[in-house]
Amino acid sequence: MPNAAQYFDLPSPFSLKRGGHLLNARLAFETWGELNSSKNNAVLICTGMSPGAHAAANALDPTPGWWEGMIGPGKAIDTNHHFVICANNLGSCKGSTGPASPDPSTERPYRLAFPELCIEDLANANFELTMGLRISHLRAIIGPSMGGMTALAFGAQHPTICANYVLLSTAAHAGPFALAVRALQREIIRSDPHFADGQYGEGKDVIQGMRLARKLGVITYRSAGEWDTRFGRTPMDSSNHSPFGPRFAIESYLEGHADRFVGSFDPCSYLYLSRAMDWFDLVDYGGSVHLGLAQLQAKKALVIGVASDILFPLHQQKEIADGMQLAGANVEFHDLASIQGHDSFLVDLQSFDPLVRRFLQAL
Amino acid sequence: MPNAAQYFDLPSPFSLKRGGHLLNARLAFETWGELNSSKNNAVLICTGMSPGAHAAANALDPTPGWWEGMIGPGKAIDTNHHFVICANNLGSCKGSTGPASPDPSTERPYRLAFPELCIEDLANANFELTMGLRISHLRAIIGPSMGGMTALAFGAQHPTICANYVLLSTAAHAGPFALAVRALQREIIRSDPHFADGQYGEGKDVIQGMRLARKLGVITYRSAGEWDTRFGRTPMDSSNHSPFGPRFAIESYLEGHADRFVGSFDPCSYLYLSRAMDWFDLVDYGGSVHLGLAQLQAKKALVIGVASDILFPLHQQKEIADGMQLAGANVEFHDLASIQGHDSFLVDLQSFDPLVRRFLQAL
Numbered sequence: 072m073p074n075a076a077q078y079f080d081l082p083s084p085f086s087l088k089r090g091g092h093l094l095n096a097r098l099a100f101e102t103w104g105e106l107n108s109s110k111n112n113a114v115l116i117c118t119g120m121s122p123g124a125h126a127a128a129n130a131l132d133p134t135p136g137w138w139e140g141m142i143g144p145g146k147a148i149d150t151n152h153h154f155v156i157c158a159n160n161l162g163s164c165k166g167s168t169g170p171a172s173p174d175p176s177t178e179r180p181y182r183l184a185f186p187e188l189c190i191e192d193l194a195n196a197n198f199e200l201t202m203g204l205r206i207s208h209l210r211a212i213i214g215p216s217m218g219g220m221t222a223l224a225f226g227a228q229h230p231t232i233c234a235n236y237v238l239l240s241t242a243a244h245a246g247p248f249a250l251a252v253r254a255l256q257r258e259i260i261r262s263d264p265h266f267a268d269g270q271y272g273e274g275k276d277v278i279q280g281m282r283l284a285r286k287l288g289v290i291t292y293r294s295a296g297e298w299d300t301r302f303g304r305t306p307m308d309s310s311n312h313s314p315f316g317p318r319f320a321i322e323s324y325l326e327g328h329a330d331r332f333v334g335s336f337d338p339c340s341y342l343y344l345s346r347a348m349d350w351f352d353l354v355d356y357g358g359s360v361h362l363g364l365a366q367l368q369a370k371k372a373l374v375i376g377v378a379s380d381i382l383f384p385l386h387q388q389k390e391i392a393d394g395m396q397l398a399g400a401n402v403e404f405h406d407l408a409s410i411q412g413h414d415s416f417l418v419d420l421q422s423f424d425p426l427v428r429r430f431l432q433a434l
Numbered sequence: 435m436p437n438a439a440q441y442f443d444l445p446s447p448f449s450l451k452r453g454g455h456l457l458n459a460r461l462a463f464e465t466w467g468e469l470n471s472s473k474n475n476a477v478l479i480c481t482g483m484s485p486g487a488h489a490a491a492n493a494l495d496p497t498p499g500w501w502e503g504m505i506g507p508g509k510a511i512d513t514n515h516h517f518v519i520c521a522n523n524l525g526s527c528k529g530s531t532g533p534a535s536p537d538p539s540t541e542r543p544y545r546l547a548f549p550e551l552c553i554e555d556l557a558n559a560n561f562e563l564t565m566g567l568r569i570s571h572l573r574a575i576i577g578p579s580m581g582g583m584t585a586l587a588f589g590a591q592h593p594t595i596c597a598n599y600v601l602l603s604t605a606a607h608a609g610p611f612a613l614a615v616r617a618l619q620r621e622i623i624r625s626d627p628h629f630a631d632g633q634y635g636e637g638k639d640v641i642q643g644m645r646l647a648r649k650l651g652v653i654t655y656r657s658a659g660e661w662d663t664r665f666g667r668t669p670m671d672s673s674n675h676s677p678f679g680p681r682f683a684i685e686s687y688l689e690g691h692a693d694r695f696v697g698s699f700d701p702c703s704y705l706y707l708s709r710a711m712d713w714f715d716l717v718d719y720g721g722s723v724h725l726g727l728a729q730l731q732a733k734k735a736l737v738i739g740v741a742s743d744i745l746f747p748l749h750q751q752k753e754i755a756d757g758m759q760l761a762g763a764n765v766e767f768h769d770l771a772s773i774q775g776h777d778s779f780l781v782d783l784q785s786f787d788p789l790v791r792r793f794l795q796a797l
Contacts, residue, residue, distance in 0.1 A: 304610070
């Protein structure tokens with residue numbers, strides 16, 4: 072499999088918000104399109120929790136990326152016009168430094184010795200990458216899901232770099248339902264005896280804990296309405312009739328998701344990124360969401376939410392849109408009727424594409 | 435602790451719907467009020483998955499029951515007028531025969547050797563109890579949550595016993611979201627190494643699996659809206675600062691629920707009752723929900739749903755109400771704005787009490 076990732080060395084030491092620092096940390100990143108001579112056509116994509124830097128096919132890696140339908144020549148994020156950058160998150164395990172990387176002080180993986188990680192740290196790493204690419208001005212930052220939190224943290228800390236934000240199915244802070252789901256996912260992973268307080272093997276040992284956490288994730292990423300239509304009570308097509316084995320199509324669907332996830336994501340990366348989302352609160356910047364949003368000094372924003380999203384519920388995108396408007400930005404807000412829940416930005420491109428396309432074209 | 439339960443011996447063998455039978459099985463049950471001389475004032479309560487027979491205080495056991503606010507002299511289910519019966523479900527572990535009971539053929543607990551269990555079996559056990567109490571006519575059957583499925587299964591199989599139904603936050607069959615949640619809960623329990631394919635100790639060994647399953651349950655029993663108001667992002671009042679230990683009040687709340695549940699419920703009972711809910715489908719009685727409901731020959735029904743319920747969503751109660759109406763019953767349907775989700779029937783008595791009270795008074 073080709074490896075299209077380029078690597079960017081973060082300043083060393085790289086200080087983290089909650090204390091501690093990383094030595095010799097790096098980000099894996101990819102780019103699409105060409106930076107123009109004025110260096111004013113760069114667009115940064117901040118990702119959700121699990122994707123890597125490979126958002127779309129490019130010359131170095133022609134395999135489809137995680138947002139293939141959205142990025143490319145003539146697509147909504149049009150690489151004929153924009154120079155698109157996407158990095159694997161700091162703390163992740165797809166090329167960037169994270170808990171699975173060797174700790175330079177011990178030469179063994181950090182695991183639980185990795186310092187506490189915040190969304191602000193992810194944003195600062197993206198900021199350093201942008202500076203490292205000698206780009207002092209971003210045309211837009213695009214952030215779906217956790218990536219939207221990273222975009223907000225980027226703007227709150229570095230308000231002069233970007234004036235335009237695309238915030239999809241994200242939040243200025245998590246509510247207690249999302250906190251509860253993530254706490255349970257982390258506890259499920261840590262309860263797997265193979266997790267062994269972080270002393271597991273090469274990350275593939277914590278199989279059952281990661282499977283269960285992923286299944287809970289999928290339950291909160293989609294929507295009951297979509298599943299009613301798509302699966303209903305259809306029985307599973309299988310001869311597996313063990314007493315409590317899967318018998319309904321929906322169970323088989325969750326199995327498939329777990330199969331594809333396990334082995335591709337480091338358990339400790341999961342814990343750190345999940346907790347980072349919990350900590351993030353734009354209220355920390357000024358005392359209210361509105362004052363936090365004012366720190367961004369945004370000029371234009373496209374904010375999209377989905378009514379069927381239970382993890383980042385619609386009122387959270389409305390809160391962002393209202394706050395940015397109040398802070399003086401020109402805000403375009405859409406509440407979509409997509410039935411695929413939080414994942415809609417990945418699958419209901421028919422709805423997201425024209426809105427993102429038009430917004431970027433007008434910049 | 436006083437033990438108010440009386441015991442009723444089921445016919446032996448007691449045949450189960452999916453095959454197999456139980457020998458010397460029994461139900462633990464309690465009663466409130468007096469059966470009148472015409473024996474026409476009996477009301478049967480079918481419970482949700484986890485409660486026992488002790489629905490309210492009575493002479494033998496004055497401790498508060500799980501529906502204390504609803505049952506008693508002058509209360510909504512008025513024991514001055516009704517003779518109220520409530521049994522612990524067949525398959526449960528609070529006095530009735532279930533997987534934790536000794537298998538007469540081996541004298542060891544059944545565990546996974548217990549035959550597959552259906553909601554219909556729970557209903558038939560309640561039917562036998564009713565007959566055993568020499569009651570040939572029930573004034574009403576009241577079923578919240580899984581108990582509503584049991585009430586429907588009772589009526590579909592024994593339509594001449596009862597003409598009046600109170601169905602609260604229940605469903606004619608589960609949808610894929612509920613199937614997914616329950617499948618995950620069962621897998622979490624079975625993944626606990628202490629579960630050991632059912633060869634665990636006295637039921638208290640599977641602590642972590644049961645804790646995690648209960649936490650997932652609580653996440654689906656309440657609502658995000660309630661938690662936004664009640665907990666928000668309030669930090670936990672604690673000095674426990676282990677890296678991934680609980681830090682938010684909502685995490686502490688889930689801990690408390692898990693603490694109270696663990697040790698009080700047998701893991702295999704949980705698996706069997708959970709799966710029984712999955713199997714249940716009123717469509718099996720005639721080919722559609724409406725035709726299934728027509729089997730009940732109900733005269734009057736009170737059907738209540740709650741908009742914030744994600745486990746038994748409102749459209750499922752609407753489906754029951756519409757179907758019963760179509761089948762000729764006089765149906766009173768209410769969709770309540772209670773914010774406590776599926777658990778509203780247990781906690782928002784202010785809303786449920788007057789509706790149940792008025793319905794029962796008019797019978």
